Amino acid sequence: MNFTIVLSMLLFCSLILAQYDVNVPEKERTSETQSCFSDLCDFLKEFVSTGIFAAPVPGIYYFTFFYNAGGSQEVFLILMKNNQDVVSTADRKTSHDDADNGGNAVFLQLQQGDQVYMRLGANTHVWGDNFITTFSGFLVSQV
Structure with missing residues (x-):
């Protein structure tokens, strides 16, 4: 069960992160890519950047x-x-x-x-x- 939850969250956050365009100014970014799992998405960003x-x-x-x-x-x-x-x-x-x-x-x-x-x-x-x-x-x- 934990594995399924983690895998689902990873997939969800990967999709969210894939939509995140760093070339778009902050004020033009929409909240469509925000999620209720923002802590997990922040955690994944940190892992991807540091290993x-x-x-x-x-x-x-x-x-x-x-x-x-x-x-x-x-x-x-x-x-x-x-x-x-x-x-x-x-x-x-x-x-x-x-x-x-x-x-x-x-x-x-x-x-x-x-x-x-x-x-x-x-x-x-x-x-x-x-x-x-x-x-x-x-x-x-x-x-």
């Missing part, structure tokens, strides 16, 4: 990430919580491998304001085009 998830409420959250990368280079991705390593995934470079895929997932108990984000290891890479490297999560249960 850092800040827990809006205390609870148990589920996070997952997947990557695609060229096999000729190393990969090291870490899911971080408040500057601490939580889980990671890695792959060594090989000369006979065109591409690598990997990922990981975790349940975390977060307090309001805790930050979760991804860190790419030094001198490693992942492919970031065509939505093939992803980071997502949702609230499982409030505590």
Whole structure:
């Protein structure tokens, strides 16, 4: 149920944000794109601009990430919580491998304001085009 609500809210706010034209002067913007979920839309704008998830409420959250990368280079991705390593995934470079895929997932108990984000290891890479490297999560249960 929580996932359905979050997914619906994300879709709704994405549509609202897609309609938001920053080139239109403030006084010419209409209130058609306002929503009763303005806090969630503000939250999503912040996440999209920083890539850092800040827990809006205390609870148990589920996070997952997947990557695609060229096999000729190393990969090291870490899911971080408040500057601490939580889980990671890695792959060594090989000369006979065109591409690598990997990922990981975790349940975390977060307090309001805790930050979760991804860190790419030094001198490693992942492919970031065509939505093939992803980071997502949702609230499982409030505590």
